Each structure stands twice: as C-alpha cells, then as structure tokens.
Amino acid sequence: MGAGKTDAEIMLIGEAPGRQEVIENRPFIGKAGQVMDDYFTWLGLTRADVYITSVIRSRPYQKSKPGYDKPIEQRGNRTPNQAEILAHAPLLDAQIEDVAPKVIVTLGGVAFRRVTGMKERLTDIHGTPFQSKILKLESLNSNRYIPSDQTYTIFPTFHPASIFYNQKLKAAIEDDMRKLKDYLTMSKVK
Ligand code: URA
Numbered sequence: 001m002g003a004g005k006t007d008a009e010i011m012l013i014g015e016a017p018g019r020q021e022v023i024e025n026r027p028f029i030g031k032a033g034q035v036m037d038d039y040f041t042w043l044g045l046t047r048a049d050v051y052i053t054s055v056i057r058s059r060p061y062q063k064s065k066p067g068y069d070k071p072i073e074q075r076g077n078r079t080p081n082q083a084e085i086l087a088h089a090p091l092l093d094a095q096i097e098d099v100a101p102k103v104i105v106t107l108g109g110v111a112f113r114r115v116t117g118m119k120e121r122l123t124d125i126h127g128t129p130f131q132s133k134i135l136k137l138e139s140l141n142s143n144r145y146i147p148s149d150q151t152y153t154i155f156p157t158f159h160p161a162s163i164f165y166n167q168k169l170k171a172a173i174e175d176d177m178r179k180l181k182d183y184l185t186m187s188k189v190k
Pocket of ligand 1: 013014015016017018021026027028029030032033054161
C-alpha cells in the first residue's frame with residue numbers, strides 16, 4: 001500500500017495500515033489520517049505532493065481473548081513484530097528505490113528503526129533532519145539488513161496516532177512540521 005506522487009522528493013513512512021486503510025487500500029485515511037491532514041496543513045503541502053507508504057502492508061491485529069473468538073475486523077491494531085517487518089522489507093525497499101525520494105520522513109519509532117537501524121529514542125531525536133544511508137534487505141532470501149548505497153535526508157517525527165495516547169505530542173508535531181517546512185524551503189526540496 002502506497003499512495004501519492006511516484007517521483008516525489010518527499011516520502012512519508014508510517015507503521016502499518018489500520019482497519020479502514022486495509023478496506024480501501026489507501027494509507028492514512030482512518031482516524032490517524034485525520035491527524036495526518038494537519039501535518040500537511042502545517043507543511044503547506046498536499047498528499048499529491050508526496051509519497052506515503054508504511055513499513056508493513058497488512059494490518060497487524062490483536063489476538064482474541066481465550067474462549068472468545070472476536071472477528072478480526074473487530075480487533076484492535078498492534079505494533080508489527082520483527083518477522084512481519086522482515087516479510088514486508090522487500091516491498092518497502094523497492095518502493096524507496098522506485099520513488100528515490102530526497103527526504104524520508106519517518107512517522108513513529110517503528111519506521112525510524114526500520115529505516116535507520118538506530119536505537120535512539122524518538123523523543124530525543126525528532127524534528128532534526130540528518131543525512132544517512134538507510135537499511136535495506138541484503139537479498140530476497142536473506143534476513144540481514146545492510147546499508148543502502150545512497151544517502152538520504154531523514155526527518156524523524158511522531159506517528160499521527162501518537163496523539164491519541166499523548167495529547168501533548170500535538171504541539172511537538174506541529175513544531176516538527178514547521179522545522180521540516182523550513183528545511184524543505186532552504187534545501188529547495190518540493
Ligand atoms: N498508521 C499507519 O502507519 N499507516 C496507515 O496507513 C494508517 C495508520
């Protein structure tokens with residue numbers, strides 16, 4: 001699942017589709033998508049200006065409680081595990097290669113760690129762009145990630161859904177988006 005301009009200079013990478021995204025096969029159209037729209041307002045961009053994708057393409061759903069087999073569509077989302085991230089790695093790698101963005105905006109810790117392999121906490125590093133090679137799968141039948149040949153600008157920020165757990169992050173995200181806007185203007189990325 002990915003959407004937007006296929007030769008975009010800016011790529012946003014989320015975690016995994018939610019319930020609504022799986023139904024419509026489009027990223028960030030559910031609850032988190034409404035918050036995502038604020039990101040674009042703060043950035044002065046539209047979804048058509050960028051490419052949006054995610055670390056994994058299917059919805060990781062919660063197990064049902066023992067003795068109660070809740071239908072999958074009624075279960076909550078959960079964080080994807082390493083096996084799921086690995087299984088979907090070739091797709092994300094191919095998408096990054098195809099789009100060849102200049103700036104990769106990682107939304108949340110899962111995307112940040114998958115893309116950079118860095119262990120830093122998002123609260124310590126969000127909102128500051130840096131140049132880095134990214135991680136890609138060594139080969140289709142490998143389970144090892146290796147650094148890319150190219151260097152990208154990485155801009156780590158919080159996932160839109162993070163404000164559902166911590167309202168205070170909204171101000172931090174707004175501030176991040178203003179910093180990103182300044183960076184894009186200064187470096188003539190559009
Ligand atoms: N969260 C994501 O990371 N991606 C979506 O498309 C929706 C929610």
